[in-house]
Amino acid sequence: MNLPSPLPRSLVLGLGFPVVVLNLWVFSSLYRAFEGVASTFILAGVIALILNLPVRLLQRRLGLQRGWAIGAVFLLFIGGAVLASATVIPLLLLRFIGFTQALPEWIDSSVGKLVLLSGRANEAGLPLDASVIIEGVAANVKDQIESVLLGIPGFISGSLGSFFSLFFLLVLIIFFLIYGGELVRNCLVSWLPGDRGLQVLSVLRRNFNSYIFNQLVLAIVLVCALTPALVVLQAPFPILSGCVIGLMGFIPFGAILGILLVSVLFLFKSFWLGVRVFSVLILLDQVIENILPPRLLGKLTGLNPIVILFSVMVGATLADFYGVITAVPIAATIKALFLAPSSLPATATASAALPGGCTTEEV
Secondary structure: OOOOOOOOHHHHHHHHHHHHHHHHHHHHHHHHHOHHHHHHHHHHHHHHHHHHHHHHHHHHHHOOOHHHHHHHHHHHHHHHHHHHHHOHHHHHHHHHHHHHHHHHHHHHHHHHHHHHHHHHHHHOOOOOOOHHHHHHHHHHHHHHHHHHHHHHHHHHHHHHOOHHHHHHHHHHHHHHHHHHHHHHHHHHHHHOOOOHHHHHHHHHHHHHHHHHHHHHHHHHHHHHHHHHHHHHOOOOOHHHHHHHHHHHOOOOOHHHHHHHHHHHHHHHHOHHHHHHHHHHHHHHHHHHHHHOOOOOHHHHHOOOHHHHHHHHHHHHHHHHHHHHHHHHHHHHHHHHHHHOHHHOOOHHHHHHHOOOOOOHHHO
16 A cells, blocks of 8 residues: 655644654653753753853954953853852842741631621621631641742752762863754754754754743843832832842743732732732733843743643643753744744755854854
């Protein structure tokens, strides 16, 4: 039996779906088995992509050789990390400890007000004496929140790991900056036929660079804009809250989730404070995400917001936090390669963008 050539698109997708599901299951199993190693490689790759932006800037504006540019940027990165560890991180840690101590008091105060309101309603003849239910729910909420908050430092320390993990992380960052682009290029060219490898490399470079740049700028602007707004609103712990929302803004829809989380926590202190904080911060966030170049993430990647949300959920299921931060550019690349092949750059364009072979400057 001779199969038609080319095969119908529906047949290709139907036969490929089980293979994709099987590969995802294998990837998830391998990631769980080697989570420490995989997370270190992913984190080093993301940091290398971020550091590659100033490296390219030094090369283009000052004419520095790539080795010198990498050395200068890496030393600045180490200096900034040490400075942050000595100043910003202890400050945020103190604010976090103060917040964990104040939150139970806010919850107890809110419970007292609700119980008092329920008692007054009961005295007025309304069958609304729900004090036992309110106290039980409040105790459960308090335990859940405290367990989550107390688990955050452990998650951060576990992600960073020991001294040797940090050492290997720094080594990997330097390796990716120097050899990462050439390694990816050689792998893609050897795996894929013809000039397909260069085309895939061009799409990967475009999607990852645009995604990392957009989210990094968005996170910084959110911190700088929302922290003063929290100060003006007289919200408690404004620096901690602004930094948390900004860091969550690095992932798609993370800023909205962070604003909602902070607002709900402030509701325990004061209902109107939580409402004011949510209203002002969500307005600022929408203005920033719609006006700030390069604007919305969907315009960068060509993905529908529903597809972005689905990609983030799949990434979180397969590889936890590191799957979240890499899901969107991978989904955009898959769309460009399989669903919209006409959007791929021409071979000549890809080759021109990689004269003499790809380097990490272009990745």
